[in-house]
Amino acid sequence: MRQADYSEGKLDGEDALQKLTSLTNGYMLSSILFAAVDLKIFDIVNEKPRSALEISSITGCASEGGMQRLLLVLVNLGLIDAGPDGLFRATEVARKFLLSDVRSSLVAGIQHHHRHAYVPFRYLGDAILSGKPQLGRNGQGAAGSEDLYESLAAGTGEYEIFMRAMNSFSVGVGERMAELVEFPLEPRIYDIGGGGGQVSLELVSRLPGSRVTVFDRKEAIDYARKHLAKHLGDQLECIEADMFSLGAFPKADVVVLSAVLGDWDEAKRKVIVENAWSQLKAGGKLLISETLLDEDRRGPSSAILLSLYVLLLTQGGHNFTPTEWREFLGAVGIDEIAFIHDHDNGYRDLIVCSKPLG
Ligand SMILES: C[S@@+](CC[C@H](N)C(=O)[O-])C[C@H]1O[C@@H](n2cnc3c(N)ncnc32)[C@H](O)[C@@H]1O
Known part of the structure; x- marks a missing residue:
């Protein structure tokens, strides 16, 4: 579905102008949210109602005037409330999504967009002209590498922010797999590029007797071991491994x-899939969780935005239609494929590839 329709007959002047103005100003709105999250405004006003002066002092703000302006914009956006007592409070939406430590928190995802994607997006035109990622422009946080994961690893704390963001983007993905796919009893499951372990944790919680292994780079495994500490044991383990040369x-x-394959060019994608396929028993299943593009490539909006995100942040990453996935997987020798469209339910889509018996 398109985000807006400016076609003749629907081009109501006011409406079109409003939409174009919000497109133009969108960067200001993102910046407001980024600043508020960075300064932990929502956590601060959730502890107890506070005045602008108190919030300025807690955040180490040199001038109360700037803070007052930010707070009033946040009130205007409905993210905090200002009472007649002049004190600011978190609104319900902020309590649900914008506190650092709630299950439904979007904070890590917001920080990731701010620190890793926001600056590259400023150079979208350059990326379109050159066809090259713009990650190296990201002086803040991620260092000057054009490889996303090397760049995250080079910055202090950046990998952890990315892992926390991925865990929040992946909430529900493992649960949906357990609901929608038939698993054998007590399955052995490998989650390759499993990151912070959200998907693995959901699988192990939903599938009694399952044994799940997260494979990932050292930085991710260090984070996952910390994050999953109280769940690790016979059923859940984390192993440092390179998905381009997985061992036996x-x-x-x-x-x-x-959310692994969309980050890489075709040659690398092929190696990852071949390695993953070779780890499977006959009759086993490869589950690929990605956001599918519509066949006409015009939507859904999350997939087309993601296709620009990977253009800017990865070398050769892309989003694909079911037909393109079928062609790619067929070339790797995988023919038994089913697509589960889950986007409308708020989850990534699922591609189920079955390995023939014998
Ligand atoms: C977009 S994240 C997805 C994380 C997780 N699968 C999820 O759905 O939340 C991609 C993952 O690939 C991992 N990765 C990147 N290069 C890798 C490599 N060479 N070997 C193993 N994992 C790698 C990253 O560390 C990251 O955890």
């Missing part, structure tokens, strides 16, 4: 590639 492990019933 006992064959798995199910291999998961969640």
Whole structure:
């Protein structure tokens, strides 16, 4: 579905102008949210109602005037309330999504967009002209590498922000897999590029007797071991491994590639899928979680925005239609494929690839 329709007959002047103005000003709105999250405004006013002066002092603000302006914009946006006592409070939406430590928190995702994607997006025109990522422009946080994961690893704390963001983007993905796919009893599952472990944790919680292994780079595994500490044991483990040269492990019933393949060019994607496929038993399943593009490539909006995000942040990453996935997987020798469209339910879509028996 399109985000807006400016076609003749629907081009009501006011409406079109309003939409174009919000497109023009969109960067200001993002910046307001980024600043408020960085300054922990929502956590601060959620602890107890506070005045602008108190908030300025807690955040180490040199001038109360600037803080007052930011707070009033946040009130205007409905993210905080100002009482007749002149004190600011968190609204329900902020309490649900904008506090640092609630399950439904969007904070890590917001920080990731701010620190890793916002500056590259400023150079979108250059990326379109050159066809090259603009990650190196990201002086803040991620260092000057054009490889997303090397760049995150080079910055202090950046990998952890990315892992926390991915965990929040992946909430529900493992649960949906457990609901929508038939798993054998007590399955052995490999989650390759499993990141902070959100998908693995959901799988292990939903599938009694399952044994799940997260494979990822050292930086991710360090974070996952910390984050999953109280769940680690016989059923859930984390192993440092390179998905381009995975070692030999006992064959798995199910291999998961969640939000992994869209980051790489075709040659690298092929190596990852071949490695994942080779870890599977005959009759096993490869589950690929990605956001599918519509066949006409005009939507959904999350997928087309993501296709620009990977243009800017990765070398050759892309989003694909079901037909393109079928062609790509077919070329790797994977033919038994089913697509589960889950986007309208608020989850990534699922591609289920079955390995023939014998
Ligand atoms: C977009 S994240 C997805 C994380 C997780 N699967 C999820 O759905 O939340 C991609 C993951 O690929 C991992 N990755 C990147 N390069 C890798 C490599 N060479 N070997 C193993 N994992 C890698 C990253 O560390 C990251 O955790």
